Amino acid sequence: MIPPLSARRKRFIKQLAVTEVSLNMSIADNIKAIRSVLPEHVRLVAVSKFHPVGSITEAYQAGQRIFGESKVQEMTAKYESLPKDIEWHFIGHLQSNKVKYMVPYVSMIHGIDSYKLLAEVDKQARKAGRKVNCLLQIHIATEESKFGFDFQECRRMLEEGQWKELEYVTVCGLMGMATFTDRTEQIRDEFNSLSSFFNELKNTYFKDIPSFKELSMGMSDDYPLAIEAGSTLVRVGSRIFGERNY
Ligand SMILES: *Cc1c(COP(=O)(O)O)cnc(C)c1O
Numbered sequence: 001m002i003p004p005l006s007a008r009r010k011r012f013i014k015q016l017a018v019t020e021v022s023l024n025m026s027i028a029d030n031i032k033a034i035r036s037v038l039p040e041h042v043r044l045v046a047v048s049k050f051h052p053v054g055s056i057t058e059a060y061q062a063g064q065r066i067f068g069e070s071k072v073q074e075m076t077a078k079y080e081s082l083p084k085d086i087e088w089h090f091i092g093h094l095q096s097n098k099v100k101y102m103v104p105y106v107s108m109i110h111g112i113d114s115y116k117l118l119a120e121v122d123k124q125a126r127k128a129g130r131k132v133n134c135l136l137q138i139h140i141a142t143e144e145s146k147f148g149f150d151f152q153e154c155r156r157m158l159e160e161g162q163w164k165e166l167e168y169v170t171v172c173g174l175m176g177m178a179t180f181t182d183r184t185e186q187i188r189d190e191f192n193s194l195s196s197f198f199n200e201l202k203n204t205y206f207k208d209i210p211s212f213k214e215l216s217m218g219m220s221d222d223y224p225l226a227i228e229a230g231s232t233l234v235r236v237g238s239r240i241f242g243e244r245n246y
Contacts, residue, residue, distance in 0.1 A: 027055060028062035030240045034223075038234070042227055045089050045216075047237030049074065050244040053081055059240065060086065066107070068235050072098040079105050091175075091216075091235055093147050100124045108133040110175040110216050110235075113147045115157050118169055125168035133172045135216055138197065140190040141179040148176065151197055158205045171206075173214030173232070174198050178222055187222050191229035198230070 025033070031046065038044060047068040048056045056067060056078065065085060069075035070092025079088055087107035094111050102109075103124045112118050112134045125132040139148035149157065157163065163171065176194040178187040198215050206212035218226025220239035227234065238244065 027058040027240060031059055031062045031064050034236060034239065037224070039227065041232055043233050045091070045233055045235045046240050047091065047219075047235050048078070048241060049092070049237065050246060051241045053078060055241050056082060056086075068110075068237070072101050075106075076101055089233075089235075096120045100127070103128045103130070103132055106132060108135065108172065108214075110135045111137045111147065113137045113149055115160075115163065118163060118171075119166060122166035122168045131168050131170055133170050133211075135173050135175040135214060136171065138174050138176045138194055140176040140194050142186075143179055154197075154201075158201065170211050171209075172211050173216065174201070175216035175233075177219070178217070178226075184225065187225050188229065191217055191222075191226050191231070195230040 031044070034044060043066060044064070045066045045068040046056075046059050046064050047070075048059070049068070049070045059067070060083060066087045066089060067078075068089045068091040069078065070090070072090070072092075072094070075088055075090060079086070088102075088105060089108045089110060090102060090106055091110045093113075094109065094117060096117060099117075099120050103121065109121060109132060112121070113136075118134060118136075121132055121134060136154060137148035138154060139150050163169075174194060174197065176190070178190040181187065194217055195215060202212055214232050215230055216233040216235065217229070217231045218224075218234035218236075220236050223231070223234040223236055
């Protein structure tokens with residue numbers, strides 16, 4: 001059973017009239033409802049962190065193939081026990097010493113927040129003999145706690161150019177999280193700022209690099225706004241699987 005929606009989410013849904021997802025729907029129903037409102041160019045990352053393998057299996061049986069996790073150990077255990085056509089996206093804060101455990105199988109790492117981390121992924125990916133897709137995480141929220149490059153740091157890193165020599169990572173785009181707030185205008189501004197920054201980088205550093213095409217933004221409470229702002233990957237957890245028990 002899916003627990004009741006938070007007051008914040010109820011207000012949000014009312015505000016945007018994205019009503020398909022209602023109380024007590026199954027995981028499969030939630031996935032169908034979300035899919036029905038996603039434009040064709042937007043992919044759904046089902047964020048399964050803290051949810052059991054059984055819940056992932058339900059989503060898998062509903063056709064979902066991309067899952068997001070935020071702890072390396074948890075993701076690796078799930079990878080080992082679930083079908084191998086699942087694409088695992090790592091969306092959490094990544095410590096350098098954990099990179100090696102997931103490079104053999106991970107589909108995309110969303111949270112690259114330093115050159116050092118990108119270089120570590122490259123090093124481990126080389127050892128594993130496969131290229132790993134990465135997104136640069138950009139800090140767009142007003143909260144201190146969220147990780148990521150600020151715009152200037154990111155420009156500086158790209159300008160320095162060392163990243164171009166990393167043969168085992170593909171920089172596929174950007175990821176960001178909006179401030180946790182009810183203020184729709186603020187969330188929209190933050191997503192738009194990330195979207196503009198993506199276009200700036202695309203035109204400056206990635207002109208001839210077609211793989212730079214992903215904009216990972218939008219979660220359960222704000223994914224419709226993120227889509228309006230140009231998201232290509234929405235990361236939705238509680239709206240599919242219910243609230244998490246940490
Ligand atoms: C947990 C998490 C999500 C999913 O959050 P919901 O609000 O449950 O949809 C998305 N992105 C990141 C980076 C997360 O850590």
